[in-house]
Amino acid sequence: MRLVVIAIGRLKQGPERELAERYRERFDDIGRKLGFRGLEIHELPESRARDAPTRMADEAAAISALIADKSIMVALDERGQSLDSAGFARQLGRWRDESVPNTIFVIGGADGLLPELRRKAKLCLSFGAATWPHQMVRVMLLEQIYRSATILAGHPYHRS
Template sequence: MRIVVAAIGRLKRGPETELAERYRDRAAKAGRSLGLRDVEIVEIRESRAQDAPTRMLEESIALANVIPDGAATVLLDERGENTDSAKFATLISQWRAANKPATVFIIGGADGLAPALADKAALRIAFGTATWPHQLVRVLLLEQIYRAVTILSGHPYHRS
């Protein structure tokens, strides 16, 4: 199974990018023993449309194009479920056991996602009720993916 983080916008060089890459690399290396082929980042350019509904539609179409058939799709949504790390790991394990070709985490743009894409999600998760910049959301997500992989690999988890 592949893990894909599909995000609207690109991270600029800086500490957030370095930290995101560090967690992505750690998760990819640790995940090999679990049969995870890779942890990929797909960055999609922000739409330049003049109005929000058109931007949302264009970005959602671009995101939908990177989701493989049969993949588990997870939206990062401020109104989503607050999921602890152990449950997050369990979900990834279940999708892997169900032979999903990928788990795709979607970080939408500032205008949100078109309902047609949002309705296809298997899960919506949030990192609390605060509003987070997209750069930090990506770092938080990649850290949780890394943590999930280590939990599934049998590394001691301090909350167990």
């Protein structure tokens, strides 16, 4: 299974980008041994439309264009389900074992995801009730993906 992160907005050079890249590289090292075919990150520009509904629609169209058929979509959304790390790892492992070709994680723009796009998600995932900057959400997601791989591998990174 290939993992893909689609994010509205770019990470600028600096600590967030460095940390995100560190977790992506760590995942690549362990993920291939576990049957994952890599982790791609697609950064899409924020819509410049004047009103939120149009911005959300523009961004949803750009996101949808990158989602291949038979992919599972996971939407990052503050109203989503909160999973602990072991539960997240079990879910990724289940999809991998079911031969899902792609799991696509979607991080929307400042206005969030278009409700129609969010409804297409197999899982809406939240990192808590607090509002997080998109850059931090991406870093937290990549860390959880890496942590999931270590859990699936029985590596001591995760301590229960």
